[in-house]
Amino acid sequence: MARPDLHDRLQAQRELRSAQGRIRVRRSVGRRDGVRLQLDGRWLTGFCSNDYLGLSQQFEVVAALQDAAAREGAGAGASHLVCGHHALHEALEREVADWLGYPSALLFGSGFLANLAVQQALLGEEGDVCVQDRLNHASLLDATRLAGARLRRYPHLDAEGARRQLAHAPEGAAMLATDGVFSMDGDLAPLRSLTLVARMQQALMYVDDAHGVGVLGPQGRGSVADAGLGVAEVPLQLVTLGKALGGHGALVVGEERLVRHLAETARPYIYTTAMPPAQAAAALAAVKLARRDQWRRERLVESIAAFREGAHRRGLALMASETPIQPLLGGDEAAVMAMSAALEQDGYLVGAIRPPTVPEGKARLRVTLSALHTAEQVAGLLDALARARDAVAAAAVATAAG
Ligand SMILES: *Cc1c(COP(=O)(O)O)cnc(C)c1O
Numbered sequence: 017m018a019r020p021d022l023h024d025r026l027q028a029q030r031e032l033r034s035a036q037g038r039i040r041v042r043r044s045v046g047r048r049d050g051v052r053l054q055l056d057g058r059w060l061t062g063f064c065s066n067d068y069l070g071l072s073q074q075f076e077v078v079a080a081l082q083d084a085a086a087r088e089g090a091g092a093g094a095s096h097l098v099c100g101h102h103a104l105h106e107a108l109e110r111e112v113a114d115w116l117g118y119p120s121a122l123l124f125g126s127g128f129l130a131n132l133a134v135q136q137a138l139l140g141e142e143g144d145v146c147v148q149d150r151l152n153h154a155s156l157l158d159a160t161r162l163a164g165a166r167l168r169r170y171p172h173l174d175a176e177g178a179r180r181q182l183a184h185a186p187e188g189a190a191m192l193a194t195d196g197v198f199s200m201d202g203d204l205a206p207l208r209s210l211t212l213v214a215r216m217q218q219a220l221m222y223v224d225d226a227h228g229v230g231v232l233g234p235q236g237r238g239s240v241a242d243a244g245l246g247v248a249e250v251p252l253q254l255v256t257l258g259k260a261l262g263g264h265g266a267l268v269v270g271e272e273r274l275v276r277h278l279a280e281t282a283r284p285y286i287y288t289t290a291m292p293p294a295q296a297a298a299a300l301a302a303v304k305l306a307r308r309d310q311w312r313r314e315r316l317v318e319s320i321a322a323f324r325e326g327a328h329r330r331g332l333a334l335m336a337s338e339t340p341i342q343p344l345l346g347g348d349e350a351a352v353m354a355m356s357a358a359l360e361q362d363g364y365l366v367g368a369i370r371p372p373t374v375p376e377g378k379a380r381l382r383v384t385l386s387a388l389h390t391a392e393q394v395a396g397l398l399d400a401l402a403r404a405r406d407a408v409a410a411a412a413v414a415t416a417a418g
Contacts, residue, residue, distance in 0.1 A: 037349060038370060048073070050388045053365055060360065061393050063383045064367040068231050068340045069312040070388035071302045072262030084297035092290035096123075096279075100290030108296045111303050112255055112267050116229070116237050118247050120275035123296065125288055127226055127256035127266035128155040133282035134222060134252060134268060135159035135191065143188025147181045147219065149173065151201065151375075156193050156224055165191075172198075175209035182217035190217065196225035196239030196253075197232070200374050200382060202337030204228075204239060211249040223253040230260025230306045231340060236313060247271060261302045265291045312387040316340055319385045319394050326398040332405065340385040343369070344401065345378065351408050352379040358404035364397050 033039055046054040050073065053062045071077055084104060094100035105123050113121040124130035132155065135146060144165040148156060151172045160167040168185060170177030182190055192214040194205040207223065214221040225238045233242035240250045252270035257263040268278060278285060306312070323342055327334050335343050346352035349370050356368035359381075367382045374380060383397070 037353065051386055051393065055360075055365065058363075060363055060365040061396070062365045063385065063389075063397055064365050065386065066227070066259035066384060067262050068227075068260040068316060068384070068386055069236075069262065069306055069309070070386050071260070071305060074262065074302070074305060076305065077262060077298050077301045080301035081294050081298035084294035085292075088293045090294070091292050094290065095286060095288060096290045097286055102290070102293040102296065104293040104296040104300065105290060108300045108303070109267065111300055113269055115235070115303060115307055116241065116253075116255065116269050118253075118269035120272045121255075121267045121269045122275050122278050122285065123291060124266045124268065124285060125291055126264070127224070127254060127258065129284040129288065130254055130256075130266040130268050131155040131224060132159045132162050133278055133284040134254070135163040135165065135193075136284065137278050137282035138220065138274070139163040139165040139189060139191060141188060143186035144190070145182075145185040145188060146191045146193055147178055147185070148192075149178075149194045149198075149205065151198050152193065152195050153199055153224055153226065156195070172201075173203070173206055175206050175213050178210060179213045179217065182213065182219055190219035191222055192217075192219040193222040193224065195227070196223045196229075197227035197339050197341065199227055199341065200343065200369055200380070201335055202227075202339045202341030202343060203335070204232075204242075204339070207239060207243040207245055207250070211245055215249070220252065221250045223250050225253055226256040226259055226266075227339065227341060229255045231313065231316065235310075236260070236306050257299045257302070261299060261306060263299045263302055264295055265299060315387040316385060319387075319389050319391075322391060322394050323383070323385060323398065326395065327401070330398060330402040332398075332401055335380075342383045342385065343380040344383065345380045349379040351412070352381060354408045354411070355381060355401075355404045358407050359397075359400055362400040362403065364400050366397075 043055055051062050053060050092100035109121040109123055139146060140163045145168055146160040146165050147168045149172055150169045168181040170181050178192055192210060194210060196205055211221050223240055228239035230236045232239050240253055252268060252274055255267045255269060257265040324334060332344055335345060352368045356366055359366050369382045370379045
């Protein structure tokens with residue numbers, strides 16, 4: 017038996033990515049100050065971070081991290097079930113459960129791990145199925161594979177499609193999982209229809225609200241609360257700490273017996289070191305600010321409206337999003353990359369998102385807004401976007417002419 021040479025295979029794959037212009041490089045940020053980022057020694061205005069409320073460098077959040085680190089050190093020392101579970105973890109779980117109006121919460125090292133944990137712990141017997149929106153986050157899709165359940169996808173936002181998939185699934189346990197706010201499109205899942213489908217089809221409804229919590233709904237309680245729903249309709253949901261809450265980590269909030277089952281059986285919970293207690297202290301401070309500071313959400317709403325209105329006036333094609341995620345669809349990957357480069361020349365950092373993160377032919381600039389952006393910065397970005405579009409179009413005409 018001759019095995020394939022792994023290095024040869026990787027080399028061929030890399031050459032293919034290179035031919036497609038899809039080599040990914042990391043850029044390192046030298047310094048960060050609010051929405052400003054220093055890259056290669058130059059300060060740029062960033063419209064690419066998920067720090068929607070501007071909490072990651074907020075004074076009280078950083079002070080909480082420093083104080084707790086001074087007392088408790090840099091790490092938890094062990095997993096939660098050994099001796100790493102700290103009173104600060106517990107306080108954070110209680111605060112988030114109270115904020116969202118859920119009975120229980122469980123803290124995880126990251127949202128990716130939490131999504132793996134939920135499906136691994138709840139699904140995986142013969143005939144179990146997880147029905148998901150086609151554009152769900154990669155971690156939700158990967159989780160079904162880890163769980164050993166069947167994955168069935170429905171067209172984006174299509175509750176009737178979800179119903180059909182559930183109705184035709186085998187007779188095992190079923191979960192209906194969706195992003196609350198879609199991370200690359202910024203649009204909202206039809207949660208009221210989906211929760212009805214889940215109830216009729218006896219599926220467990222799970223909402224990944226990584227981009228909704230802190231931003232949407234009363235007191236920033238997220239997509240589920242924004243839709244007028246709660247634990248009765250959505251027995252489990254994911255809250256991440258790395259986006260609007262400006263930190264790192266995630267919680268699953270839910271019905272007590274489901275959350276207890278996760279704590280006792282989820283491998284991505286049990287076999288990993290607990291979050292540093294100081295990080296939990298920072299998150300606790302951030303959650304309190306997110307609950308209290310309505311002005312951060314008001315500023316965001318103003319920026320979103322100004323951005324959309326200004327883009328419309330300049331003939332920039334937007335997607336149907338009312339959230340801080342405001343993508344500009346480019347289609348052609350080369351044009352999107354060229355626009356991103358032109359924006360950077362002009363002093364703005366905007367993420368260019370390409371397949372496989374988004375479907376083929378759907379490359380885009382992913383503009384994200386923060387409560388810290390000023391009206392001048394938003395207006396400056398709009399002008400820069402229009403200039404970049406015109407420059408890229410002119411270059412395309414020149415190339416075609418020959
Ligand atoms: C970012 C994200 C995650 C992963 O969360 P991390 O804490 O960054 O690992 C999960 N789901 C969605 C929808 C996300 O956007």
